Amino acid sequence: MRKPIGWSTIIIAVLVAVSAGLVWRRDGADGVLDILTHDLSLFSGILPRVLAGCLLGAFISEILPHEKVSRSLGPKSGLMGLLIGTAFGAILPGGPFTAYPVASALLAVGADFGATIAMVVSWTLIGYGRAVAWEIPIMGTDFTLWRIVISLPLPVLAGALGRFVYVRLYPKPLAKDDEN
Amino acid sequence: MSAALLIDILLWGSVLGVGLIAFRRGPAVFMASLREGSMDFINIVPRIALGVIGSGYIAAIIPQEVITGWLGPDSGWLGVATAVVAGAATPGGPVIGFSIGTVALKSGGGMPQVVAYVVAWALFAFQRVILWEIPFMPARFVWFRCAVSVPFPFVAAAIAMVIGKP
Numbered sequence: 001m002r003k004p005i006g007w008s009t010i011i012i013a014v015l016v017a018v019s020a021g022l023v024w025r026r027d028g029a030d031g032v033l034d035i036l037t038h039d040l041s042l043f044s045g046i047l048p049r050v051l052a053g054c055l056l057g058a059f060i061s062e063i064l065p066h067e068k069v070s071r072s073l074g075p076k077s078g079l080m081g082l083l084i085g086t087a088f089g090a091i092l093p094g095g096p097f098t099a100y101p102v103a104s105a106l107l108a109v110g111a112d113f114g115a116t117i118a119m120v121v122s123w124t125l126i127g128y129g130r131a132v133a134w135e136i137p138i139m140g141t142d143f144t145l146w147r148i149v150i151s152l153p154l155p156v157l158a159g160a161l162g163r164f165v166y167v168r169l170y171p172k173p174l175a176k177d178d179e180n
Numbered sequence: 181m182s183a184a185l186l187i188d189i190l191l192w193g194s195v196l197g198v199g200l201i202a203f204r205r206g207p208a209v210f211m212a213s214l215r216e217g218s219m220d221f222i223n224i225v226p227r228i229a230l231g232v233i234g235s236g237y238i239a240a241i242i243p244q245e246v247i248t249g250w251l252g253p254d255s256g257w258l259g260v261a262t263a264v265v266a267g268a269a270t271p272g273g274p275v276i277g278f279s280i281g282t283v284a285l286k287s288g289g290g291m292p293q294v295v296a297y298v299v300a301w302a303l304f305a306f307q308r309v310i311l312w313e314i315p316f317m318p319a320r321f322v323w324f325r326c327a328v329s330v331p332f333p334f335v336a337a338a339i340a341m342v343i344g345k346p
Contacts, residue, residue: 008319009227012310016234022241031240039236043229050228051221052191053316058217059198062209094191096308100316101220107321117325120313121332124302133183134274139282139298147295150339154299154332162328 049097057101061108070110075163077115082159085115089122089155095130099123113166118159125151224315231311239271239307244280251284251297260337263293267300267333277301291345292337300333 024032073081092099099120107116124130126148135144203210250266270277281298285291304326313322 006319008314008322009230012230012234012314016230016237019234019237019241023237026241032237035236035240036233039233042236043232046228046232047225049188049191050224051217052195054221054224055195055214055217056191056198057316058213058220059195059202062213062216063198063201063205094187094194096312096316098191098194100312104317107318113321113324116321117328120325121303121329125299130274130302135278135298138275138278139285143285143294146345147298147336150295150336150343151299153339154336157335158329158332161331162324165328166324 053097053101057105061105073111073115075112085118086122086155089119114159114163117162122155227315235307259293263297264300268304292340295340296333296337299336
């Protein structure tokens with residue numbers, strides 16, 4: 001995982017400061033405080049899940065066999081790697097607090113951007129968790145199933161595009177892999 | 181609330197399961213992962229805090245009506261493009277996203293546009309990206325993933341146009 005402060009954090013912090021300023025101008029200090037107390041309670045509620053996610057990621061990156069992962073999900077895993085990533089994302093239980101730590105663990109032990117993109121996109125588009133809990137009750141079974149059928153090819157395509165672009169953007173790390 | 185409890189049981193059950201596998205590799209392996217996971221947690225907490233508290237403010241300045249307005253009966257590719265932007269800009273969780281999609285369907289939004297909206301929301305909803313994806317994953321991966329995902333709501337809309345309504 002990453003250093004606590006990076007460019008992304010800075011950009012987000014600026015965005016947040018501007019938004020909070022706009023809320024303050026519109027609703028006054030009370031408006032700012034209302035959102036703060038609501039979000040703080042939300043924050044304390046999700047902390048245990050964040051901890052669980054971190055532990056899950058750490059244990060998984062420890063117990064996964066690194067060579068096997070880089071063979072089946074690495075840069076040279078081909079279409080099969082993208083399909084495995086897609087299948088894995090589709091069956092992964094839980095929410096964002098499991099999907100992203102696990103994806104991060106896979107990256108750490110040898111999966112490439114392509115297979116990991118296929119996994120993340122598959123989790124978000126064809127994973128059953130959100131569909132069963134939210135989409136079917138709100139949007140209806142017909143729409144949901146139809147939308148999932150349409151989405152079926154997308155994770156593999158996104159992973160393939162990711163791999164295609166990655167190799168051209170960052171040729172060096174791949175060349176290093178070739179030597180191994 | 182029982183759904184939340186089920187998620188927590190599933191989540192901590194998985195942690196326990198993989199923890200047990202790590203423990204069988206040896207207590208040293210187990211302790212190392214435990215320390216690693218706790219350090220990750222300590223590093224991630226400030227970012228999650230920023231994400232949770234911050235996205236509340238960002239959401240507060242994006243009125244829901246604006247998002248719904250973007251999903252009018254505007255057909256064709258311009259409608260699809262607007263739907264994609266609306267999906268990425270939708271604040272809040274799945275209830276809000278899918279409810280807006282339903283409202284759009286009922287008020288005459290085209291099927292390809294609504295599909296593009298739901299797919300774009302799943303891929304880019306800013307609150308999920310800020311709150312979960314960026315804290316947990318390498319930043320370079322997240323930006324890369326978002327960039328290569330841009331064509332796919334359009335691909336989904338195109339497929340929807342070809343195969344027709346459900």
